Amino acid sequence: MLERDAELVYLGSRLQDARKGRGGIVAVEGPAGIGKSMLLAAAGRVACELGLGLLKARGGEIEEGMAFGAARQLLEPALFSMRPAERRRLLAGPAMMGARALGLQADEAPGDEFAALHGLYWLCANFAERKPLLMTVDDLQWVDNPSLSWLAYLGRRVPDLGLLVVVSVREGHPRASAPAVAGIVGDPATGRLRLSPLSADGVGAVVSEELGRRASPEFCLTCQQLTGGNPLYTWQLITAARAEGMTGNATDAAALRSLAPSAVGASILPGLARMGPDMIALARALAVQGAGTEVAAAAELAGLTPADAELAADALAAAQVFASARPLEFFHPLIGEAVYANLAPGARRLAHRRAAEIADRQGALDRVAAHLLGTGPTGDMWAAERLAAAARDAADRGAPEVAASYLQRALAEPPAPAERPALLLRLGLAEWDAGEPDAIVHLEQALATARDPETTSAAAEALAQAYRVTGRADQGVAALQHAIAQLRDTSSRLAFSLESSCALAAVMDDRTAQDALQSLDSLSGRISEFAEPPPSLLAALANVAMRRQRPAEAQQLVDRALAGEPYPPPLACCPTLLSTLIALERHDVLQRLCDDLLAAARRRSALQEAAAIASFAAWALYRRGELADAEAQARWAAERATGIYLLHAVAQLVEPLIERGSLDQAAIELERVPDPLVAHSITVTTFLFARGRLQAAQGQPADALRDFLECGQRSALFGRVSVLYHWRSEAALAHTRLGNAQKALPLAQEEVELARGFGSPGALGIALRNYGLVKGGDRGLALLAEAVRTLQGAQSPVELARTQTEYGSALRRVGQRVQARAQLEEGLDLAHHLGARRIADRARAELVAVGAKPRRDAITGRDALTASELRVARLAAEGMTNPQIAQALFITTKTAAVHLTHVYRKLGVSRRAQLPGALAGRMPDPEAKTIP
Numbered sequence: 001m002l003e004r005d006a007e008l009v010y011l012g013s014r015l016q017d018a019r020k021g022r023g024g025i026v027a028v029e030g031p032a033g034i035g036k037s038m039l040l041a042a043a044g045r046v047a048c049e050l051g052l053g054l055l056k057a058r059g060g061e062i063e064e065g066m067a068f069g070a071a072r073q074l075l076e077p078a079l080f081s082m083r084p085a086e087r088r089r090l091l092a093g094p095a096m097m098g099a100r101a102l103g104l105q106a107d108e109a110p111g112d113e114f115a116a117l118h119g120l121y122w123l124c125a126n127f128a129e130r131k132p133l134l135m136t137v138d139d140l141q142w143v144d145n146p147s148l149s150w151l152a153y154l155g156r157r158v159p160d161l162g163l164l165v166v167v168s169v170r171e172g173h174p175r176a177s178a179p180a181v182a183g184i185v186g187d188p189a190t191g192r193l194r195l196s197p198l199s200a201d202g203v204g205a206v207v208s209e210e211l212g213r214r215a216s217p218e219f220c221l222t223c224q225q226l227t228g229g230n231p232l233y234t235w236q237l238i239t240a241a242r243a244e245g246m247t248g249n250a251t252d253a254a255a256l257r258s259l260a261p262s263a264v265g266a267s268i269l270p271g272l273a274r275m276g277p278d279m280i281a282l283a284r285a286l287a288v289q290g291a292g293t294e295v296a297a298a299a300e301l302a303g304l305t306p307a308d309a310e311l312a313a314d315a316l317a318a319a320q321v322f323a324s325a326r327p328l329e330f331f332h333p334l335i336g337e338a339v340y341a342n343l344a345p346g347a348r349r350l351a352h353r354r355a356a357e358i359a360d361r362q363g364a365l366d367r368v369a370a371h372l373l374g375t376g377p378t379g380d381m382w383a384a385e386r387l388a389a390a391a392r393d394a395a396d397r398g399a400p401e402v403a404a405s406y407l408q409r410a411l412a413e414p415p416a417p418a419e420r421p422a423l424l425l426r427l428g429l430a431e432w433d434a435g436e437p438d439a440i441v442h443l444e445q446a447l448a449t450a451r452d453p454e455t456t457s458a459a460a461e462a463l464a465q466a467y468r469v470t471g472r473a474d475q476g477v478a479a480l481q482h483a484i485a486q487l488r489d490t491s492s493r494l495a496f497s498l499e500s501s502c503a504l505a506a507v508m509d510d511r512t513a514q515d516a517l518q519s520l521d522s523l524s525g526r527i528s529e530f531a532e533p534p535p536s537l538l539a540a541l542a543n544v545a546m547r548r549q550r551p552a553e554a555q556q557l558v559d560r561a562l563a564g565e566p567y568p569p570p571l572a573c574c575p576t577l578l579s580t581l582i583a584l585e586r587h588d589v590l591q592r593l594c595d596d597l598l599a600a601a602r603r604r605s606a607l608q609e610a611a612a613i614a615s616f617a618a619w620a621l622y623r624r625g626e627l628a629d630a631e632a633q634a635r636w637a638a639e640r641a642t643g644i645y646l647l648h649a650v651a652q653l654v655e656p657l658i659e660r661g662s663l664d665q666a667a668i669e670l671e672r673v674p675d676p677l678v679a680h681s682i683t684v685t686t687f688l689f690a691r692g693r694l695q696a697a698q699g700q701p702a703d704a705l706r707d708f709l710e711c712g713q714r715s716a717l718f719g720r721v722s723v724l725y726h727w728r729s730e731a732a733l734a735h736t737r738l739g740n741a742q743k744a745l746p747l748a749q750e751e752v753e754l755a756r757g758f759g760s761p762g763a764l765g766i767a768l769r770n771y772g773l774v775k776g777g778d779r780g781l782a783l784l785a786e787a788v789r790t791l792q793g794a795q796s797p798v799e800l801a802r803t804q805t806e807y808g809s810a811l812r813r814v815g816q817r818v819q820a821r822a823q824l825e826e827g828l829d830l831a832h833h834l835g836a837r838r839i840a841d842r843a844r845a846e847l848v849a850v851g852a853k854p855r856r857d858a859i860t861g862r863d864a865l866t867a868s869e870l871r872v873a874r875l876a877a878e879g880m881t882n883p884q885i886a887q888a889l890f891i892t893t894k895t896a897a898v899h900l901t902h903v904y905r906k907l908g909v910s911r912r913a914q915l916p917g918a919l920a921g922r923m924p925d926p927e928a929k930t931i932p
Contacts, residue, residue, distance in 0.1 A: 001042055002202045002231070004035065007193050011043045011166065014191065015050055018164040019132045021894075025155045025165040027140075027185040030195035032334050033232025036168035039195065040136045043166055047134035052164075053078075053127070055135045059142030060333075061340070062290030064175075065370045067399035070137060070147035071120055072102045073292075078127065079104065090126045093887045094605045098123035101146075101397045103366070113433060115605035116146070116398025117153040122887060124154060125161055129883075129893075132162035139333060140167045140184065141175040146399040148180040155184060160894035197229025206231065207248060210238040215248025222253040226260040232332055239320070269342055272321060278304060282312045283321060287340035288351040288371075289358075291329035297358050298328055301351065349375045356386070365390045369406045377412045384415035388423060391430065400433035421450040425459045432466055440466050447479060453491040456483050457498055464505050465572070469643055471679060473509035477502055477516075496530065499523055500537030504576065507540055510680045510717040517719045520544050535561050539573035539580075546580045547720040549757050554580055562589070568597045571609050575648075578616040582623060583724040585760045587795050590620045602888050610890075611641035615649035622655050623762070625797030627835045629874065631656040632867035636889065638672065647673050648683045651690040658697050659798055661837035666694050677710075685714045689725045696734060697838070705734035723755045723763040729770030736774050748774045762799060765791035769803045772810075784810055788823070798839070801830040805843040817850045828854060835863050862919055864906040872899040873907070877915035 001008070007028075014024055028036045044054050057073035079087060079099070091099050097119025099105040110116040127133055137143060137151065151165065158165060169176050169185055176182070184190065198206070204220035215223075227233035240259055246252040272283055281302035286293055289301060299309030316322040320331045330336035343351065352374035359367040369390030372383050387410035394403040407427040415423055428443035443466060447459040460483030467476030480502035487495040503523060506516030524541055527533050542557035558580055561569060569577060574597060581590040594617040601610035618634035621627075634653035641649045650672050657666035676687050692707030708731035715725065728751040735744035748771040755764040765787045772783030784807040791800040808823030828843035830836075847854045865873060875885045885896040904910060907918040 001035070001038060002205055003198055004039055004042070004195070007039055007195070008042060008046065010191075010193065011039075011164075012046050012050075014164050015043070015047055015052060015134060018134070018162050019050060019052065021132075021160075021162045023128070023158040023161040023163040023165070024191060025151075025158055025167070025184070025187075025189065026191040026193060028166065028168040028193045028195065029171055029185070030168075031171045031230065032173075033230045033332065034195045034197065035231045036170070036195060037138050037332075038231075039193075040138055040166055040168055044134060044136060047164075051132075053131045053133045055127075055133060057135075057137050057143075058291060059137070059139035059144075060290045060292075061142055061337075062288075062367070062370050064142050064144055065373050065402065065405060066144050066366045067394040067397055067402040068101055068103075068116070068120070068144065068146045068150070069366070070143040071150055072104075074135060074137070075120075075123060075127075076102060076104060090123070090130070092126070093122060093884065094119045094602075095123040095126050097398075097605050101399070103393065103397055110398035110605060112606055112608070113146075113149070113398050113400055114607045117150045118605040118607070118890065119398075120150045121154050121157060124163060125157075125883075125893065128161045128163040133164070135163060135165045137165070137167040140169045140181055141173045141178075143181075145180055145401055148184065152180070152184050152187075155187060155190065157892050159189070160892035198224070198231055198234065199229065200224045203227070203229060203234055206234050207238050210235065211242060211246075211248045213248060216250040216253075218250040218253050219248045219256065222256050226257065232334065269338060271319065272339070275315065275319065278302075278308060278312045279316055279321075282309055283316060283339050284343060284351070285355075286322070286328050286330065287336050287343070288348065289355050291333075291336070292327045294327050297362065300358050301355055353383075356383070360386060365393055369394075369409075373405065373409055377414065380413055381416060384410045384413040384419070387413070388415070388419075388426075391426060395426070395430055395433070400430040401436070404430040404434055404436060418451075421446050421452075421455050421459070424449065425455055425462065428459075428466075429462055432462070440470070444479075447483065453487055453494050456486055457491075457494045459483070460498060461501055464501065468505055468509070471681075473505055473680065474511045477506045477509070477512045480505065493530075496523075496526070497534045497536075500534040500540065501572075504536040504540040504572065507544065507718070508576070508682045510682070510714060513682075513718045516540075517544060532564055533560075535564060535566075535569045535573045538564070539569065539576040542580045543576040544719065546583045546724070547718065547722050549722055549754065551584055551758055551760070555584055555586070558584070558586075558589075562593065568593065568600050571597075571612065574613065575616070578613075578620075579724065582616075582619060583722055583758075583760065583763075585623070585762050585795060587620060587624055591617075594620060605890075607640055607890060608642065608645060611637040611649065612645045615641065615645065615652045618649075618652040618656070622652065622659075622798070624795055625834045625836075627656045627659050627798065628862060628865065628867070628870050631660065632871040632874075635867040636871060638669065640890070644679070644681050644683050647676055647679070647681070647687055651683070651686040654690040654694055658694055659834075659836045659838055661841065663694065663697055667698075670694070682714075682718055685711050685718070685720075685725060688714065689727055689730075692727070692730060692734075696730065701734040701737040705731055705738065708734060721754065723751060723758055723760070723767065726751060726763065726766050726770070728754075729767050729774075732774045733770055741774070744774045761790050761794035762796035765794055765796060765803060766799050769799075769806060773806060781807075781810055781814070797830060797834055798836055801827045801834060801836055801839050801843075803827075804830065805839055805846065808843070809846045812846060812850050821847065821850050821852055824850070825852075825854075862907070865903060869899045869903050869906070872896055873903040873915055873919060876900055876903070876912050877919055879912075 014026060028039055030036055047054050055074045055078060057070045059070060063069035096105060097110045097115050100110055101116035101120055110119060169181065200221050203224040204215060207215045207220050207223055223234060223237060227237055237260055241256055244259060246255060272280055282298060282304060285298040285302040289298060295309050295313060296306050299306045302309065313322055313328060317324045321335055323329045323331050352371040356368045356371035359371060368386050372387055387406045391403040391406035394406060404427060407423055407430060411423055424442050424446035428439050428446055431439035431442060443459060443463040447463055450456040450459050460480050463479045464476030467473060480498055484495050484498045487498065500523065503516050503520045506512035520540055523537060538557050538561035542554045542561065545554035545557060558577060561577060594613055597613040598610060601613060614633045614637040618630045621630035621633060631653065634649055637649035638646065638653050650669055653669050654666045670691060676684060688707045688711040692704045692711065695704035695707060708727045711725060711727040728747040732744040732748035751767040752771050755767040768783050768787035768790060772780040772787060775783060787803045788807055791803055804823045804827030808820045808827060811820035811823060824843050824847045828840055831840035831843060844854045871889060872885055875888055882896045883893050886893045909915060909918050
């Protein structure tokens with residue numbers, strides 16, 4: 001290579017880094033013909049000399065509309081070259097989702113587009129674990145969007161892998177400035193190499209090599225001026241000059257100037273025309289079918305026999321129109337572009353239609369669809385059917401954007417009228433998954449035009465979900481009700497299922513909850529009509545029974561929902577099921593369900609689903625007193641969740657932060673959620689309660705009171721009278737701090753009555769404690785003593801520690817110092833073991849006030865771990881390897897290893913087997929001492 005020494009040295013250095021596990025991404029930029037492809041090829045040779053593996057792909061216009069076309073070029077050959085046992089190891093864990101995204105596996109589909117990207121990342125990570133790699137992607141501007149999304153995802157994580165990614169981008173191409181391409185090239189972590197034109201000396205070297213003799217300086221300078229130092233244009237010009245008999249003398253310079261306009265750029269077309277009709281036909285066939293076309297396929301499109309096509313391809317290669325390779329490709333993409341551009345529009349469309357038929361016989365469904373995108377609508381039922389089939393495949397592989405493009409084209413064909421509603425439904429679903437703005441419009445059209453029960457039901461369900469996520473749950477309920485009215489006379493089973501979904505959606509929105517409660521009363525009377533009622537109905541009925549203080553009924557319905565199929569239940573049912581279990585204080589069932597749901601979400605790499613479940617797991621952990629783990633789960637969820645899931649995750653993060661004494665951090669976390677009160681979701685009540693507790697802890701009782709009362713008002717809209725949130729007694733405490741004892745007592749007393757009626761000991765203990773604090777005097781002491789006894793029989797250790805501390809403090813104030821000291825010591829001991837620093841600090845201060853000298857414990861052991869370190873440590877203690885931990889937490893293996901190194905140091909251990917003991921920490925027995 002000429003004048004590319006500095007670039008090769010740079011790439012060689014980056015390859016050496018990759019050998020040592022420090023990967024990266026480099027973009028090679030420059031205009032067409034500047035030598036980008038040659039530099040990538042040279043980097044490949046260096047990589048092989050250094051012992052790295054090499055994976056290659058090249059973008060092309062036909063592949064631009066295919067799902068993960070470039071990713072498949074890169075990874076498929078390497079996968080198929082392996083022995084079966086080695087391939088199975090490579091596809092372990094989320095990497096299987098990557099193989100599914102490439103269309104190479106028929107297993108469970110990716111959970112969403114993120115799952116496909118995440119799976120492909122792990123497929124690359126597993127490749128790089130076997131052997132450091134160079135991955136080159138030429139002509140990035142033509143790479144399909146799903147592959148671009150994957151390369152962007154990979155680029156942010158590749159520094160932790162033994163993998164160097166080198167891409168080339170053509171400057172000036174319209175797609176080079178597209179966000180997906182520009183995002184990769186312009187990322188601050190991307191190394192950038194812009195190739196410069198050849199100097200006069202460099203051009204002289206090319207000229208001398210092509211002419212077979214040293215050319216004159218005047219001739220070389222003229223050539224450099226005419227081509228701008230572009231290597232490809234220089235080669236084209238000198239090839240034409242040689243054909244004209246020029247020898248490179250100074251006297252040839254003038255003739256060179258007159259030759260240049262027809263020799264540079266599209267000069268291939270006149271020469272091709274002189275080569276004969278077979279050559280023209282084969283070149284045009286390859287221009288339509290794209291690089292990588294087999295000779296037989298190109299021959300069929302060109303109307304040649306395979307033998308004639310082989311000979312024609314050799315002749316074209318000799319003329320440097322084609323590369324000397326099989327499958328076929330042009331010597332340079334510019335040549336193919338020129339041949340394709342020279343085709344008349346009608347001829348192009350017809351050629352793509354014939355190419356689609358050829359690809360269909362070869363079973364290349366994605367290539368069939370890509371060709372059909374280049375044709376015009378003709379009412380061709382075959383074309384509409386193949387596009388619909390390709391869309392289904394693309395959607396299953398986690399490429400909804402591509403699926404949507406195929407479906408849009410299928411609808412334009414158009415399909416048979418009876419097929420249109422189902423295609424509109426699939427288009428809306430694909431657009432929704434791809435985040436495209438027209439999704440709801442197409443879902444509405446699907447519902448409005450659907451005539452068969454299945455399409456009507458599916459369209460209504462999808463539209464309701466879309467409305468709910470966008471804050472229009474009331475419109476979703478209306479859509480479901482419209483569908484129910486249509487289906488009542490044609491499909492009672494589907495109508496009943498939709499009524500269940502409608503009730504579940506409606507009961508979670510404050511605008512529709514009251515009507516939903518009445519609907520559920522009606523539905524509960526019909527539940528015996530079905531041997532297996534829909535999980536959505538059982539979940540909704542269980543939650544409503546919990547809200548109405550009917551715990552036994554709620555428990556029975558939960559058990560029935562969990563015993564049915566499918567298990568784990570669909571995500572739509574889970575928030576109601578999990579919150580019901582939390583209210584029932586069924587922590588064993590709750591933990592098992594969360595674990596199973598998380599395992600299912602991780603298996604499919606469904607990130608948002610995992611984040612949603614993790615926030616509920618954090619809520620359960622907090623209730624059980626596992627504060628560090630609760631913070632770790634909630635923080636992980638809050639860093640990844642979006643929409644309503646983010647609101648819930650932040651609320652669950654604030655609670656453990658309060659108890660761990662991180663009030664400022666909790667306030668910062670609340671700022672993640674802009675204007676949460678404009679939402680109508682039941683999740684807002686969770687947020688209000690968490691924010692009210694923080695404001696109370698910060699000494700802002702007036703603000704806290706507003707949030708607690710608002711939480712109560714919103715709860716009433718949902719028909720919630722249960723004690724899932726103890727907003728009444730918290731509001732009573734705020735009233736007391738503001739001097740409003742007359743308003744405080746009724747609220748606190750009402751909560752005790754509700755809690756006694758519900759029967760959950762944790763909720764009752766909290767209500768008794770807060771009522772005792774509001775009531776004061778001898779009655780208050782008796783209530784606090786009862787609260788301690790009640791909480792000793794519950795699984796609410798944080799609340800027990802808090803109540804023991806409050807009881808001890810109250811005893812101190814009435815002069816019962818011995819009894820006070822006993823309660824405060826128990827509260828301090830328990831709070832310390834839980835990591836509840838706020839309670840521990842309060843207990844310690846009260847002990848000092850009674851004359852004790854409690855020691856101040858340093859933060860060591862488990863309490864010294866960050867939330868991220870604790871999550872890694874927990875999974876390592878369960879026996880997971882570093883790659884398995886990384887896959888479960890959606891981080892890199894190197895990040896998992898770094899966290900684990902910190903964990904070992906902070907816990908004072910040296911191996912995984914010691915982690916369970918180091919993390920356990922002895923818990924004091926809450927029943928070891930009696931309450932006076």
